[in-house]
Amino acid sequence: MGKTKYIFTSGKLSRKDFSLCYRDVDNNINYFPIEEVREIYILNEVSINTKLLDFLGRYSIFIHFFNYYGNYSGTFCPKEEYLSGRLLVQQLEKYKIDRIRIAKSIVKGIALNIIEVLYHYHRHNKPVKEYIDNIRKIVFNELDKVEQIKRILYIEGFVWKEFYSALRIVLPEDFYLKERVKRPPDNPINALISFGNTMLYTKTVSAIYQTHLNPTISYLHEPAERRFSLALDISEVFKPIIVFRTILDLVNNNRISKINHFDKNMNYAVLNEEGKKIFIAEFENRLNKVIEHKRLKRKVTYQTLLKYDCYKLIKDIMEGVEFIPYNDKNKE
Known part of the structure; x- marks a missing residue:
């Protein structure tokens, strides 16, 4: 398995x-053997051609x-290699009959x-117990009672709102979160949140494409044009433990700062090149962190767990084994 290559310059x-x-742009040249590359992130203006795309597709x-702005x-x-008409039909059927449960x-x-x-x-x-209790109350007392997707989305929004409120207590003044x-x-x-969420979304897109799942058929988020909505479903569960732990570690340990790592001309609302490099390095470290998975009874990375949740969803769709997303407390 190759590594992710990041390109920061034009x-x-x-x-x-x-x-x-x-x-x-300074005519410096780097070569990467194709077998050492898993995926490529381009974060600046880079020229490519169809010959390259054909090569990467193979x-x-x-x-x-x-x-440049991190958007x-x-x-x-690449051309899909894992197409499954049978799974596609079942994925659609599961959406019709079992969307609420998933x-x-x-x-x-x-x-x-x-x-x-x-x-x-x-x-x-840190005085965050109130927010923990509020989240527990609505999820464990109210969630099971609702049967409309709009109400489920409302509860999801409430959970994130409580989390953002708690972040105001644990983040320094330069990174105060007034509203999302x-x-x-x-x-x-x-x-930081937007950049991290998008990075995780793209990692999840790659993971889904390595399974037989169709990335446009989702269960929590509305299936929509111009986005892989299933990647939003799968990645959402991992945002707290990958994206936000990355942010909290960098900010609270002064490894990333407002003055040094954001574009002053953009009202400090855009990471500069050095800031992106620092964030991505920590993000990759966290994705590749190894844990002992209780159910699998072996060591795996969070990168692997993204794909494993995809396979758990397939088991639900095809075999009726209830989909339970990864839980970082129980490590399963």
């Missing part, structure tokens, strides 16, 4: 024999494109992982 990416050749390598532009997906399971998974993140700060005497603003982010903390 330049040209092309094929050279059985390697990738990257030439930056090796099932994705390219995720971002603009996600799109993904080049959506509830996803929201419960989100809540449990948020609680696990907040409990760390509760144990360190997405398009575009309006301050450093919103910039």
Whole structure:
């Protein structure tokens, strides 16, 4: 299995024999053997051609494109190798008859992982117990009673709102979260959240494409045009333990700062190149962190767990084994 390659500078990416050749604007050249590459993230203006795309497609390598501001532009997906008409039919059928149950399971998974993140700060005497209790109350007392997707989405929104409120207690003043603003982010903390969420979304898109699932048929989020809504379903559960732990670690340990790592000309609402590099390095470290999985009885990374949740969903769709998303407290 290759590694993720990140390109931060402007330049040209092309094929050279059985390697990738990257030439930056200063004419510096780097070669990457194709077998060492799993996926590519382009975070600046880079020229490519169809010869390169054909080459990457043959090796099932994705390219995720971002603009300078850290906004996600799109993904080049290789030709699907894991098509399954039988699973597609069953995935649609499950959406029609069992969407509510699966959506509830996803929201419960989100809540449990948020609680696990907040409990760390509760144990360190931060006054976040009220928010933990509020999340527990609505999820364990109200969620099972609702039977409409709008009400489930309302509960999901409430859970995230309580989490954001708790973050105001555990983050320093420069990263105070007054409210969640997405398009575009309006301050450093919103910039970090948006960038991290998009990074996780693209990782999840790649994971789904390595299974037989159709990425456009989702259960919590509405299936929609121009996005892989199932990637939103799967990634949502992992946001607290991957994206937000990355942010909290970087900010609270002064490894990323408002003055040094954000673009002053953009009202500090855009990570600069150094800031992106720091964030991505920690994000990759967390994705590749190894845990002992209780059910699998072996060591796995969080990157693997993303795909494993996809397979658990397939088991639900095809065999009726209830889909229960990954729980970081129980490590299963």
